[in-house]
Amino acid sequence: MYGLGNRIYPIRHGEPGHGPVAYWMSRDQRVSDNWALVFAQDTAIRHAVPLVVVFSIAGTFLGASRRQYGFMLRGLKQVAERLKGLSIPFFAIPGEPARVLPEFIERNSISLLVTDFDPLRIKARWREDVARAVHIPFYEVDTHNIVPCRLVSDKREYGAYTLRKKIGKLLPSFLGEIPAAQGHPYDFGREGKPLDPDGLLDLLRVDASLKELPGRIAGEKEAAAVLSSFLDHLDRYGTERNDPTRNGQSRLSPYLHFGQISAQRVALEVKRCHAKDTAKESFLEELIVRRELSDNYCHYTPHYDSFAAFPEWARKTLDDHRRDKRDYLYSRDELELAATHDPLWNAAQLQMVSTGSMHGYMRMYWAKKILEWTASPEEALSAAIYLNDRYQLDGRDPNGYAGIAWSIGGLHDRPWGERNIFGKIRYMSYNGCASKFNVKRYIEAFKPGV
Ligand SMILES: Cc1cc2nc3c(=O)[nH]c(=O)nc-3n(C[C@H](O)[C@H](O)[C@H](O)COP(=O)(O)OP(=O)(O)OC[C@H]3O[C@@H](n4cnc5c(N)ncnc54)[C@H](O)[C@@H]3O)c2cc1C
Structure with a gap:
């Protein structure tokens, strides 16, 4: 499977016991094209155990309001529904990860934990806190970057010109098809709870000073539709993307940010479509080199906002x-x-x-x-x-x-x-x-x- 092994970073090595495998979903909020889900399921099947996906929702997060929380929760509702169709229960648990995950792991006899990669300080702290509180094998999978951030470079890069070369060498080994999650053959024993975005927004008392944006539809399905319509006018990217009065850009960033679409899927579809090579190249430069350069910067510069x-x-x-x-x-x-x-x-x-x-x-x-x-x-x-x-x-x-x-x-x-x-x-x-x-x-x- 296209470089899956090189996407995995062991936070704590070990073989699972007889309990279920849990995927603690955080940055990559999707079912399709998700290497962390693929790895969690593959591990669960190899050990003939159930699989569960868990998402802990803190009531405050770096100043986010209902505008962003609403978009995220409506996307997660679709994740829960799709996972149900694959017999993988999904639990959204209100509270900070270090408080709610250890209890969930204990109560459900989870024997191995998988999470996704995120270079932000708060996410690194969450992972460390959870790792200290639980004593099972724990793996992180980079399913946000096409070429994994920890692998492409072991230091902060000077600029696009230095990262571009490193990405260029590794890209052919990583930019391939991503396996789909399957119906899971081992029963968890109880169903996930349907996700109620409005109820959670109230329960978490999310900052209501900014309301949700009418007309901004969240989720994997909408992300795929936005990508598809962008591919129809990708030729214009080369000439119009720097004109704010025109519609030259992809408008994919909210979907990429919440992990509702995989950058790898976007890159694969762009490569396959019939647009001009120059437009494809200039888009892929932003999507791959510039985007992954930002992860490199934050990962190796913990005080990235100073x-x-x-x-x-x-x-x-x-x-x-x-x-x-x-x-x-x-x-x-x-x-x-x-x-x-x-x-x-x-x-x-x-x-x-x-x-x-x-x-x-x-x-x-x-x-x-x-x-x-x-x-x-x-x-x-x-x-x-x-x-x-x-x-x-x-x-x-x-x-x-x-x-x-x-x-x-x-x-x-x-x-x-x-x-x-x-x-x-x-x-x-x-x-x-x-x-x-x-x-x-x-x-x-x-x-x-x-
Ligand atoms: C001051 C400033 C603030 C920014 N704030 C954010 C932010 O909060 N969130 C965010 O996702 N992007 C941010 N960007 C980067 C960039 O402007 C946006 O990603 C882009 O405008 C989003 O629109 P799009 O998806 O239509 O981009 P497109 O041009 O269609 O590009 C496709 C994707 O490539 C990536 N990309 C494009 N331009 C850049 C870039 N310059 N650097 C890194 N990745 C890039 C993004 O993931 C983007 O979604 C910021 C840039 C600047 C200069």
């Missing part, structure tokens, strides 16, 4: 320009209310607030202007992360932390010509945007009250 994580040259140049005069200074509240002097920036902020997804090109401009208009790089970083994680449906993702660090702190970039406030950090301007796309049309689409 000034100290920026490259040395960037910290130095930002320090040299700390005292530069700012023509505009905005508080986090003013930024949040899109109350700046710049209608283009305000439109980007309003697009994110109202739709849950700012266009990719505007994300760079948006974050760079926050650096220009706040008192320090630290304040800029903290405001950008707060706003990104609060409003984007795909927020709290390694791509977000890397993208913000790229914009504000020169991560994975090089020094550019020196200027006020930015020092040698790459600059973006309103006029630069106006030379690339119809800024008036974008501003018109996302003005206050629209």
Whole structure:
């Protein structure tokens, strides 16, 4: 099975006993194309034991509100239903993993635990806490990256140019078909509980200050439909993806973020479709190299969301320009209310607030202007992360932390010509945007009250 062995990282080695195997699903919330589920089932079948999938749901998670929780829970409801059809029970348990998983494992005599890979600090802590509390074999499977993050490199990479080479060498051994989960032949003895998203949102008292986004449909089925419609216009990716007034991008990021679709499936379908090679290549560069570079950054930089994580040259140049005069200074509240002097920036902020997804090109401009208009790089970083994680449906993702660090702190970039406030950090301007796309049309689409 295409490199499955190299996706597995033993947290605690060992053979299972006679009890069921449990897959603690976390980042990769899907049934299709899920290597962690495949490994858990394969292990359970080899030992002739039942298989169960468990998801622990904490009531707070890095500032997520009903906007993100609702999307996740509606996707998980479909996971529970599909697993039921395969005789694999699914349990969503309210509470922090270290509190609820050991009890679940004990009560159900689980003999081996599998989870998926996630480079975020909180997830690493959860895994460590659970590993300390349970005494059974425990394995992590990287089913988010096409080439496993721990394998492709053992250090933080300098940039896309260094990771691209490493990924390129390994990709042919990993980019193959993924086996499907089967109907499970060994009975767990009790059925999973149907998942009730509304009931859980209330029970967990999830922050209701941001409601769910009407029209944003979650789940594997919708993710596949979004992919299919993107493949029909993939040719436009090469020419239109940097134009925020056009529909050139895939809009797959919320589905990739919640693991409702596998990046490997997306890459396989893109390779097979009839689009131009240039469009395919530029999309696969983002989907594979840039996305996996973000996991590499967060995995090997545990303080990925701080000034100290920026490259040395960037910290130095930002320090040299700390005292530069700012023509505009905005508080986090003013930024949040899109109350700046710049209608283009305000439109980007309003697009994110109202739709849950700012266009990719505007994300760079948006974050760079926050650096220009706040008192320090630290304040800029903290405001950008707060706003990104609060409003984007795909927020709290390694791509977000890397993208913000790229914009504000020169991560994975090089020094550019020196200027006020930015020092040698790459600059973006309103006029630069106006030379690339119809800024008036974008501003018109996302003005206050629209
Ligand atoms: C300041 C800033 C903040 C960002 N915040 C997030 C975030 O919170 N969550 C998030 O998923 N992405 C984030 N990105 C990365 C990127 O902008 C989005 O992934 C992309 O715009 C999502 O739209 P799409 O799925 O239509 O992208 P497409 O262009 O269709 O790309 C397909 C996929 O490739 C990956 N990808 C594309 N661009 C990048 C990139 N620059 N870096 C890493 N991966 C990429 C994503 O997984 C994306 O879904 C951020 C970028 C910046 C500069």
